[in-house]
Amino acid sequence: RQRIGVLTSGGDAPGMNAALRAVVLAAEHYDMEVIAFRHGYEGLLNNEYLSLKAADVLHVLQYSGTIIKSARCPRFKEVAAAQLAAENLDALGLSALVVIGGDGSFRGAEHLSQYWQGQIIGVPGTIDNDLYGTDATIGYATAVAIAMDALDKIRDTADAMDRVFIVEVMGRHAGFIGLSSAMAAGAERMILPELQRDKPLTVAALVKHIKRVEAVRGPGSYVMVLSEHQWPGGAVALSEQLEAEFDMPCRPCLLGHIQRGGAPAPSDRILASQLGVHAIELILQGATRVMAGIKANQMVAVPLVDTWTKKNPLDENLLRIQHEIFNPVKKSANK
Ligand code: ATP
Helix, strand or coil, X not given: CCEEEEEECCCCCCCHHHHHHHHHHHHHHCCCEEEEECXXXXXXXXXXXXXXXXXXXXXXXXXXXXXXXXXXXXXXXXXXXXXXXXXXXXXXXXXXXXXEECHHHHHHHHHHHCCCCCEEEEEEEXXXXXXXXXXXXXXXXXXXXXHHHXXXXXXXXXXXXXXXXXXXXXXXXXXXXXXXXXXXXXXXXXXXXXXXXXXXXXXXXXXXXXXXXXXXXXXXXXXXXXXXXXXXXHHHHHHHHHHHHHCCCEEEEECHHHHHCCCCCXXXXXXXXXXXXXXHHHHHCCCCCEEEEEECCEEEEEEHXXXXXXXXXXXXXXXXXXXXXXXXXXXXXXX
């Protein structure tokens, strides 16, 4: 009977439990045994593991977080760590390992593959949606839904007071959560990593835009979505700058880890279920060093290395709509 391992690693993402459940149910379906390592690579190094059966995971898909815990494990980058992990996997008689996590976790998986002969399959579990080769990552839809809900609530109070708000969202170095939540909630402005690279925003330009929006629409609310790491000091520092330098009252709001909790969105539960099963079926097909992904409703296997060396671009059409069609200040006015 084939024995496989599974772990969740890096930042937790809503739907990780659903992915774990799918891995265990599919494994049992195909008569495999599942050993789960707790706390990601840390548990793999410390031999912290447990056997998981269908009964252990049946009703976990409605919860975010991960029942087998996640962790960051900086020492996993070392050769000695990968060698130790390989020894531990062999000692347990495991022939394959499923890694549920983001790009860092996949780098770790690739690193391990240099020292271990077993099959390694990645399952994209990250709210950031920043992995190449899959249309969506597990957790992204939930994070966008939470950000949208928060933006709607901010809009109520911003409208009442004709206020400017800067809402900071997660996304690591990608603007997917920023762009999607801004569109879903009708934000007036976005600061996204992809846009900042081309043309970094200045406070003066931002103030100009806020004033022009007011000139076009009359007094009202102005809600801006700021992706994390895109302004020194984040939303708090930027709103302080607006007040101090331009006498423009502004309120910051940091969504932070709220974006990772609560009930996973239906699409994340379904995606996680599909990808968890796909990971097991890839093992049966003899695949290794690939991520289980989905592209245009087709299950795909993407070389792990591609997932971080290649980039998923932001949707050009969404950007165009936000910038041109929905921007109250037309391009000619900016010249
Ligand atoms: P998220 O982006 O959603 O937070 P992630 O998987 O990218 O998820 P990271 O903290 O970047 O999260 O990586 C998770 C773990 O993967 C690290 O703590 C480390 O153990 C391992 N890891 C990351 N990069 C490497 C690498 N280059 N070599 C070996 N292991 C790595």
